[in-house]
Amino acid sequence: MITGELRSKVDKIWETFWTGGITNPLEVIEQFTYLLFIKGLDEIETTKEAEASILGIDFNRTFPEDKQHLRWSKFANEGDADKMYQIVQNEVFPFIKKLNTNKKSAYAKYMDDAIFKIPTPLMLSKIVDGINNIKFDKDKDTKGDLYEYLLSKVATAGTNGQFRTPRHIIDMIVNLMKPKPEDVIVDPAMGSAGFLVSSQEYLRKNHNDLFLVQGLKEHFNNNMFYGFDMDRTMLRIGAMNMMLHGVDNPNIEYKDSLSEANTDEEKFTLVLANPPFKGSLDYEAVSADLLKVTKTKKTELLFLALFLRILKTGGRCASIVPDGVLFGSTGGHKSIRKEIVENHKLEAIISMPSGVFKPYAGVSTAIMIFTKTGSGGTDKVWFYDMKADGYSLDDKRNEIDDNDISDIIERFSNLDKEVDRKRTERSFFVDKEEIVENGYDLSINKYKEVEYEEVVYDEPRVIFKRVKELEKEILQGIEDLERILEV
Template identity: 65%
Template sequence: MITGEIKSKIDNIWTILWTEGSTNPLTNIEQLTYLLFMKDLDKAELMKEKDAIALGLPYESLFPEDKQNYRWNQLKQLGSADEMFTLVQQEVFPFIINLKGNDEETAFSRYMKDANFLINKPSTLQRVIDIIDELPTDDKDMQGDIYEYLLSKLQQAGTNGQFRTPRHIIKMIVALMQPTPEDSIIDPAMGSAGFLVSASEYMRANHNELFLDEKLAEHYHTEMFHGNDMDSTMLRIGAMNMMLHGVDNPKIAYRDSLSQDNLETDKYSLVLANPPFKGSLDYDSVANDLLTTVRTKKTELLFLALFLRILKPGGRAAVIVPDGVLFGSSKAHKELRKKLLEENQLNAVVSMPSGVFKPYAGVSTAILIFTKTSSASKTEKVWFYDMQADGYSLDDKRTVVEDNDLPDIIQRFTHLEEETERKRTDKSFFVPLAEIQENDYDLSINKYKEIEYEEVEYEKPEVILEKISILEDEILKNIADLNLKIGEK
């Protein structure tokens, strides 16, 4: 977890940019992302060079022989602020945004072509580079935490329901779904591509065969990862994020996933998403088939209808939804839950505590895991888990604590055959479809969880009264003794 010292360094960068006159939080995040990308790109190159030397293999660097001074490890050592500024602005930044070439239709080249370097003062750039160089970005988890803290600077965060998904929650969801090398994965509201990055890391850690098979490797780099977003800055950040994690050409697009322009159907085998819960919605532009499935203006319900449409038969989804989806009483809420349960297979509902999204929001959420079926194959039973802790305090500070249900959730979900005998008083248990139908398709865990109260035996009233009487006599005696002593003085 990010420390106070690191937060202080980032706050210092923010103050420097703000003092310069750059007051747009999203612009500042974008500029800092470019610099972090330059640092990490050089780090990745150094690792590849070392591996090539160790294995005795040839290696062609991204940085040509005559452009080694573009690398972070050399750039940061320039003593003159003016020299550093001129080099970055006129040579390094243009080199970075054209890394994939002007003709290659990659996500990186497509969304980086409009990028602008907007740090305007040499002294500002030098000070920011000095601080970024001190940030511990070697560790991917720490890098993710640093980036999350940067995103928290967005004053408008949450106005469109785009709350940042904590990295450890993303990793847990990916571990629950266990993506395979053959999967085609999409996040229709991708933001900075957190789910796609985590899925790519899972692949590298668990599927070595991916890079030994030419066809699978090609699939990994070009067809496995898909994402949509309506913010061009986030698309640039997502493209850089994916490239840093070794995915050459993810299929990410500037697109309103809910609009009539999105014609995708039966295309993906895995959806990983935390779609917007609220915010503005152009109802007239929403795809008609989604409104046919669920007539509503609630984006969370429309996104669930979208997921069912774009999944292949047999495709799976793990998505975060606000608690209202689980128990909302509107016709749209009930119809969608009924569709999930009776026309598809709802596998699991993981209830999360409201503090998971702090300090950005205190909304209560749950993870829905479901499978799209090719026929009217009903759900037989649904697995529920009552998450009470995620390894961090549930207040705005989100400090590390010992209580953490995440490993237990992964262990239990990946061994569901051992869950059948659990009681409703446990953290997890199964509920049959018939019982959920009887409860108006309510999916809130409190509807089914049983709480075990410890029986407390109290003394009989006459015994309690007798004890009170004795205490009262003692108090009166002590008061009398005290008055006597005062009188003697």
């Protein structure tokens, strides 16, 4: 969440859009995003130039020699607002729309109907100056936080469960799942593509040698990343986000993942998702395959059924779910939990504190991790009771020292050391038989044991004596005060 000075700067830019005649919040977000994208392209180019200069090599330039004036650092410093406006409207915008020459690419597809709508040179000049005043912290997802804040201004934000997953939670999940160079990764409710962006960053950091193998490099750029959404604004943002992070051709598509029109089956090896928990659902259009697994109108249950269908055998899933999924008593709730526990391999339930999604939602959530087997395999399930994520759990979400994330990753990566942990500890195993006996209840409170410490109090006569002594001190203080006032 952005606060303080940064929030004030963003509000000022928003006001510039509003007073300039762009009053539709989604249009503001789109235009804002285009400009951030243009600025980001220039920043990446500058970084590549510096690296190439040090290494003494050339590189594939985004801006050819005859297009240098289209870079943000060039036109943003143009003293004449009218000239800058003409450059952006007539040259920069058409240039970014045609950046990806592959006409079938997600970027080309969703940028094709993008329109530059800033109406006047003065308005553009003010917005460019405002963006120049925003300092993006490379160690934090400042742009993601900015998107989250902008989306909070949309009246419908949250109505359809559209809450951005905090970047540190996304990164934690990606580090738990450890994507591999051969994986085919999907987020069926991708939003701004946070899980896909984090996955490619993990692969660059931990498997950089994949770019030395032509087949893996081609796979990375063309066949590894899939993202679906029903909001074209989010699809555009997601496509730009992935391109800025060096993925040439992600498979980002407009798709209602739960509908009959989605025929994906046994296609992916890794699902990373935070599907919508509520909102409108066209029950009649929901795929019959999903309803066979869990007959329900709840999207969070239907998405779990979808994950099982679209994963290949041996494929893995890490999904954020509301706590109700873990203990809900309806037939739909029980059937999906039973399906995962009995017919696949449920590996872990990580309970998260309710403040993780504040200030936009106070819902309690958990991370469910499982592997599709089709033949069972659940023998025991690992539970972790997460208490802190490095931020205060109120609406302010200020940074604090308490943070369980590194401990979660460390323990999950070494489950063999978890076997002997007691139920009173932060993490522990629960046997499948016990879960079955409890009606497939997966809430951590069902199994966690609380250790009570005996508190020894003083005898009543000792406490009473202490109270009388305190009363004497109070009366003496009142008398002293009266004497002072009489002087």
